[in-house]
Amino acid sequence: MSLTVAAAKQAEKLRIDGNSYFKKDRFGAAIDAYTEAITLCPDVPIYWTNRAVCHRKRNDWTRVEEDCRRAIQLDHNSIKAHHMLGLALLQREDYTEGVKELEKALDLERGASPKGYKVEEIWQDLARARYLLWEHESTKRSWDLQNLKETCMAALKEKHFLDTSQVEGFVDENIQSNLEQLEALNGVFNKAAEDDIPTDVPDYLCCKITLDIFRDPVITPSGLTYERAVILDHLHKVALIDIQLSFPFIYMHIFILQCHVLILNFVIFKVGNFDPVSREPLYSSQLVPNLAIKEAARAFLETHGWAYKTD
């Protein structure tokens, strides 16, 4: 057996050891095992990402970043590495790069398993990252705007003072118009800051069930738009209905006819096949992606980053 094959076998054994330590929450031991595996075979990306997961559990974000970068060097398409690198960058407040890494991770995950739970997990992290990025940038904008406003208000008041001391008479009118000017200037600054002030997302961009801004809106034949995941959930709901309780008349009839058949006491009904608001019949095959609204929601989030906040 050549040296490299033996090393690979040993490294794999160490990885499995590491995995079992991890399952028992023994992160230090797991890290040691993965480290040994890395020493034997440094070019296997999964050893690095496994170790990074352990570092994350211990909130050792510097090491998370190191290991993830190494893993990405070895495998550009490592979803785990991009995901954790994104989170590590958020930790050290590099929001722009953090968002980029999480976008990459989401892209790759969607390509690999579009309906998996991991897509939702990464999406949540990405939304949080975009919110943090907006918060960081808008705090600076607000600060700059506030400073500028104070400077301009002061300048305007000085000007009023100088102008007034030069004009004789008509003092009351001047005071009034000066106050109006200051008020108007205040209004201008408020308007300029508008997009950064969290308010309500417009109704037509929100699902009537979740009350959150749309991510993947679909429209029903009644013309109403819902969040895809939520309306599918609604349509697939099943209910057990106890015949004895709900349809006693029928039950009695069957009993009286003395059918020698085992009577099922329960019947499974699909109760959800209707539009939640219009109550018209609805099947999942009738749902159409509302591409225009999806684009409208995306455009809104771009200029109103506060709306990324998930509760």
Added chain:
Amino acid sequence: MLGLALLQREDYTEGVKELEKALDLERGASPKGYKVEEIWQDLARARYLLWEHESTKRSWDLQNLKETCMAALKEKHFLDTSQVEGFVDENIQSNLEQLEALNGVFNKAAEDDIPTDVPDYLCCKITLDIFRDPVITPSGLTYERAVILDHLHKVGNFDPVSREPLYSSQLVPNLAIKEAARAFLETHGWAYKTD
């Protein structure tokens, strides 16, 4: 006609009200008649004139305020500079930046009143106009109802963009987009302009 007369003598607010009333009544009486379209065109023109009138005043007031503030800021810079010795270049730079920033603030505040492009998702891909009565097809694409019906009757039973088979019974009103377009027109009255 009272609406049109009011527009003539520039009472735009009342003119719009009268035309809205006329449109309502006409829609109730004969929803598919040609008169609905005629009144609608007049109403759109009226709303545009109303916006133009109001935004001209807003722009004028904003311009005056901006000039006053720019002057005040420059005076302040002058007074501050003459009191500070040394560090003159840095001050000049930061003063210029301040004036530029103030200009930016006024531009941002005036943004909604400056005609630009209506966002793509609010316009029909065929007419390129903002939606009035948008309908969505099974391919997920949204068109102006009158135009897509016209297409289906004259050209053929397929979606103009996706080319998938399409029948008028499959058209669904895109209520959310209709509301989005209405909200956009409320804050961007210049988009009422019809060519």
